[in-house]
Amino acid sequence: MSGPIEPSAWGINRREFIHSMAAAGGGLLLGFAWPAGRLEAEQSVATTRLPSAFLQIGIDDRITIISPAVEMGQGGHTAMPMILMEELGGDWNRVTVQDAPASAVYNNPVFHQQSTVGSFSVRGWYAELRRVGAAAREMLLQAAAADWGVPAGELTAEGSVISHGPTGRSRSFGSVASMAARLAAPQQPALKSSSDFQVIGTSPRRVDLPEKIDGSARFGIDMTLPNMLYAAVKTCPTLGGTLKSFDDSAAKQAPGYHATVALPDGIIVIADSYWRAHQALAQVKTEYDLGKLAGMDSSRIAQILRTALSDPGIVIRSEGDAPAALAAAPETLEAVYEVPYLAHACMEPMNCTARIDAAGCEVWCGTQAPQGAQQTAANVLKIPTDQVRVHTTYLGGGFGRRGESDFVAQAVIAAKAVDRPVKLIWSREEDIQHDYYRPVAAIRFRAAFDEERKLSALDCVVATSSAPTRIGAGPAFYTGSIADSNYAYAVPNFRVTGLDKDIGVRFGFWRSVNESHNPFMLEGFIDEIAHHLHQDPYEYRRTLLQHERGKRQLAVLDLAAEKARWHDRSAGHALGIAAFEAFGSYIATVADISMRGQEIRLHRVVTTIDCGVAIHPDNIQAQLEGGMVYGLTAALRGEITLANGAVEQSNFTDYHMLTMGEMPRVECFVLPSTAAPGGIGEPGTAPIAPALANAIYAATGNRPRSLPLSKQGLTYSAQRA
Amino acid sequence: MLQLEVNGKTYPVDVEPDTPLLWVLRDKLDLTGTKFGCGIGACGACTVLMDGQAARSCIVPVSAVTGKAVTTIEGLSNDRSHPVQQVWLAESVPQCGYCQSGMMLAAIALLKHKPQPTDADIDAAMTNICRCGTYNRIRRAIHAVARRSNRV
Numbered sequence: 001m002s003g004p005i006e007p008s009a010w011g012i013n014r015r016e017f018i019h020s021m022a023a024a025g026g027g028l029l030l031g032f033a034w035p036a037g038r039l040e041a042e043q044s045v046a047t048t049r050l051p052s053a054f055l056q057i058g059i060d061d062r063i064t065i066i067s068p069a070v071e072m073g074q075g076g077h078t079a080m081p082m083i084l085m086e087e088l089g090g091d092w093n094r095v096t097v098q099d100a101p102a103s104a105v106y107n108n109p110v111f112h113q114q115s116t117v118g119s120f121s122v123r124g125w126y127a128e129l130r131r132v133g134a135a136a137r138e139m140l141l142q143a144a145a146a147d148w149g150v151p152a153g154e155l156t157a158e159g160s161v162i163s164h165g166p167t168g169r170s171r172s173f174g175s176v177a178s179m180a181a182r183l184a185a186p187q188q189p190a191l192k193s194s195s196d197f198q199v200i201g202t203s204p205r206r207v208d209l210p211e212k213i214d215g216s217a218r219f220g221i222d223m224t225l226p227n228m229l230y231a232a233v234k235t236c237p238t239l240g241g242t243l244k245s246f247d248d249s250a251a252k253q254a255p256g257y258h259a260t261v262a263l264p265d266g267i268i269v270i271a272d273s274y275w276r277a278h279q280a281l282a283q284v285k286t287e288y289d290l291g292k293l294a295g296m297d298s299s300r301i302a303q304i305l306r307t308a309l310s311d312p313g314i315v316i317r318s319e320g321d322a323p324a325a326l327a328a329a330p331e332t333l334e335a336v337y338e339v340p341y342l343a344h345a346c347m348e349p350m351n352c353t354a355r356i357d358a359a360g361c362e363v364w365c366g367t368q369a370p371q372g373a374q375q376t377a378a379n380v381l382k383i384p385t386d387q388v389r390v391h392t393t394y395l396g397g398g399f400g401r402r403g404e405s406d407f408v409a410q411a412v413i414a415a416k417a418v419d420r421p422v423k424l425i426w427s428r429e430e431d432i433q434h435d436y437y438r439p440v441a442a443i444r445f446r447a448a449f450d451e452e453r454k455l456s457a458l459d460c461v462v463a464t465s466s467a468p469t470r471i472g473a474g475p476a477f478y479t480g481s482i483a484d485s486n487y488a489y490a491v492p493n494f495r496v497t498g499l500d501k502d503i504g505v506r507f508g509f510w511r512s513v514n515e516s517h518n519p520f521m522l523e524g525f526i527d528e529i530a531h532h533l534h535q536d537p538y539e540y541r542r543t544l545l546q547h548e549r550g551k552r553q554l555a556v557l558d559l560a561a562e563k564a565r566w567h568d569r570s571a572g573h574a575l576g577i578a579a580f581e582a583f584g585s586y587i588a589t590v591a592d593i594s595m596r597g598q599e600i601r602l603h604r605v606v607t608t609i610d611c612g613v614a615i616h617p618d619n620i621q622a623q624l625e626g627g628m629v630y631g632l633t634a635a636l637r638g639e640i641t642l643a644n645g646a647v648e649q650s651n652f653t654d655y656h657m658l659t660m661g662e663m664p665r666v667e668c669f670v671l672p673s674t675a676a677p678g679g680i681g682e683p684g685t686a687p688i689a690p691a692l693a694n695a696i697y698a699a700t701g702n703r704p705r706s707l708p709l710s711k712q713g714l715t716y717s718a719q720r721a
Numbered sequence: 722m723l724q725l726e727v728n729g730k731t732y733p734v735d736v737e738p739d740t741p742l743l744w745v746l747r748d749k750l751d752l753t754g755t756k757f758g759c760g761i762g763a764c765g766a767c768t769v770l771m772d773g774q775a776a777r778s779c780i781v782p783v784s785a786v787t788g789k790a791v792t793t794i795e796g797l798s799n800d801r802s803h804p805v806q807q808v809w810l811a812e813s814v815p816q817c818g819y820c821q822s823g824m825m826l827a828a829i830a831l832l833k834h835k836p837q838p839t840d841a842d843i844d845a846a847m848t849n850i851c852r853c854g855t856y857n858r859i860r861r862a863i864h865a866v867a868r869r870s871n872r873v
Binding site (some may be wrong): 072073074090121163203205206209210211212213214215216217218219221222230255273274275276282345346347348349394396397399422425427428488618619625628629630651652657658660661663666679686720 | 759825847
């Protein structure tokens with residue numbers, strides 16, 4: 001991601017012109033042509049030499065859909081085509097899906113970047129892909145109608161077959177595709193009513209699954225090119241350190257060795273196999289200038305944030321007069337919540353393959369941001385972006401990490417150094433120690449109660465280290481979920497203040513981003529308020545949602561409580577609940593636990609979501625459950641710590657992941673909805689931490705106000721019986 | 722020159738004897754379905770079968786593989802017809818898919834040893850890491866394979 005996402009700027013800008021053309025070899029190609037001026041404005045980093053198609057219908061009846069969303073496990077390669085196919089009336093079994101090249105035509109209509117991030121893909125493309133599918137369908141029907149000499153209105157399209165009821169004639173899409181390509185594309189084709197949906201709301205087999213069960217799915221790391229060499233990389237363990245000198249004399253004697261490349265912050269060794277490169281790299285001696293972070297450690301970072309909570313910050317949201325209400329209140333409540341740095345730990349370590357020739361550069365990698373990869377390669381080589389082709393592969397996990405392109409730069413530097421194609425692969429240690437971390441954050445809450453003991457004010461000071469200079473994000477971004485106008489609880493005096501401390505540790509977007517900490521803190525504090533008032537935490541939340549804006553959140557909250565049997569829990573069990581809006585969806589989770597000494601025994605997790613129109617219900621279930629695992633792992637034990645400016649964790653032996661034996665029972669319920677689609681990739685990650693922490697309080701009377709829970713001496717087991 | 726038997730075929734391999742089997746499979750035999758995840762045998766993405774037993778190929782030196790039959794994900798079937806493959810599809814297990822080759826081979830090793838595994842058996846044998854959180858579907862899939870073989 002290269003710029004801030006300003007909520008005020010959100011809103012779908014239609015690409016004004018659906019554009020049709022004849023496909024090579026016959027058939028219909030449908031894409032978007034942009035109004036003059038608009039393309040230049042958005043296309044600062046894009047190429048024009050590639051077609052801007054979204055849909056191709058071949059004379060052989062094959063349907064090719066170019067997915068503007070990459071496939072990193074969240075189902076983009078299935079959801080994007082489903083939306084288009086709903087309107088097209090094509091045969092799902094004839095669909096093949098390709099990744100889009102780097103081009104501004106594929107910029108997400110909501111936030112104007114070609115990035116698969118922020119649970120934005122379905123939200124951004126829902127309207128546009130339906131429009132393309134409907135336009136293609138109209139053109140195919142018009143072409144068939146003209147050929148048959150019948151009114152187009154008498155024709156229907158289903159399963160890639162056009163039928164004329166009155167005469168019983170039928171023909172395939174492919175048979176009229178070339179004729180259709182000569183017609184003008186309708187700009188505002190009629191769209192189906194959601195009650196007529198036949199594809200959306202079903203759960204066809206995900207298109208990427210067959211390749212993922214026989215080893216044939218190609219991830220970035222699987223790329224092979226003729227004459228290719230392999231590169232291993234190691235950068236300065238102290239974050240921000242720079243290379244002073246190195247001695248590669250021993251490495252040069254290693255078998256298969258080709259070259260050593262000095263980076264500003266580390267070393268790349270290139271050899272004729274990855275293992276040989278890895279072995280030779282271990283023999284390079286390096287000396288680093290440790291830079292500004294030498295001497296920095298986690299306890300000092302936590303102290304910096306805690307101190308910052310008393311600084312004057314930037315008021316992000318203010319309703320009523322929270323300071324006045326607090327000053328006048330007969331009763332107040334205050335608490336500070338904290339979370340640590342987290343690494344993404346995608347299963348596929350960062351990697352990129354690069355080839356440079358006279359025409360420019362090609363890179364192959366799993367990336368969430370094809371234009372980011374393109375721009376990065378162009379910057380390294382000092383060539384125009386249109387001379388860089390990005391080939392997006394499957395991503396072995398993205399989670400926000402693959403929105404970055406640091407590994408692309410390294411691969412291009414390596415390929416340039418040896419003048420041969422190079423595949424560069426990070427070690428797991430490099431991955432854990434040189435991530436773009438989910439930043440540390442702290443929030444100080446203050447609540448005021450009036451004479452009737454009603455919540456009269458809520459004041460939130462959010463301190464993060466989000467290095468605003470990097471992307472112009474800063475506190476406005478990381479306070480997002482609290483400052484968001486969708487925040488549903490009714491509080492008469494409400495203030496959110498942001499504070500940013502640039503600690504110098506590079507930060508990034510970690511699955512659910514600001515929702516990875518704000519709901520833990522805020523839903524924890526709301527729970528504190530409920531207990532402070534001697535009210536049931538679920539019933540108390542209900543009282544804050546008795547207004548129009550709270551309706552959808554109330555519905556998911558109620559369903560979660562019902563499914564978890566909130567008022568009828570098992571003996572010895574404690575329940576914790578959390579609910580909020582995230583990524584355009586409303587979500588609630590109940591954690592059902594019991595405690596045995598310091599051991600959290602998790603019996604069940606119940607999650608409910610209203611994500612608007614549900615495109616692929618089975619995948620929504622998978623995302624809620626998978627997202628929950630990502631959040632649970634972090635809540636229990638996720639922590640990246642620094643000592644002398646270096647990350648102390650290095651691999652799965654000290655950055656522990658949840659395993660099969662620790663997997664709880666999970667039940668997910670998707671509320672029927674006709675509202676515009678919300679996101680599903682990230683919302684599920686956020687609610688487990690507060691639900692679990694609130695359950696722990698209910699069981700023990702001890703309130704976890706920081707993560708991970710392991711740091712408070714709590715252990716964990718899943719109880720599935 | 723070492724001789725490797727992989728998926729029923731014999732391959733001569735000319736590498737340093739301490740080269741991990743993983744990198745021989747991936748870089749010399751172009752069997753890229755076996756994945757690199759951690760390099761220390763901690764995540765299981767590189768799991769293959771050696772004489773029917775699950776092995777983490779990133780920490781198995783290729784010299785230790787001579788005389789053993791190696792099976793990788795590519796060797797399960799030519800047409801995705803292996804019962805574990807079929808059930809993995811039916812249960813829509815994979816998300817990003819990166820860990821799934823290793824998961825499936827670990828499951829096959831478990832089912833060979835215990836055709837009707839309990840949840841505790843699955844917990845003990847399936848120690849591979851999945852960051853997408855597909856564990857419950859993997860568990861369902863393993864039980865489904867067991868039910869199938871029970872019927873046969």
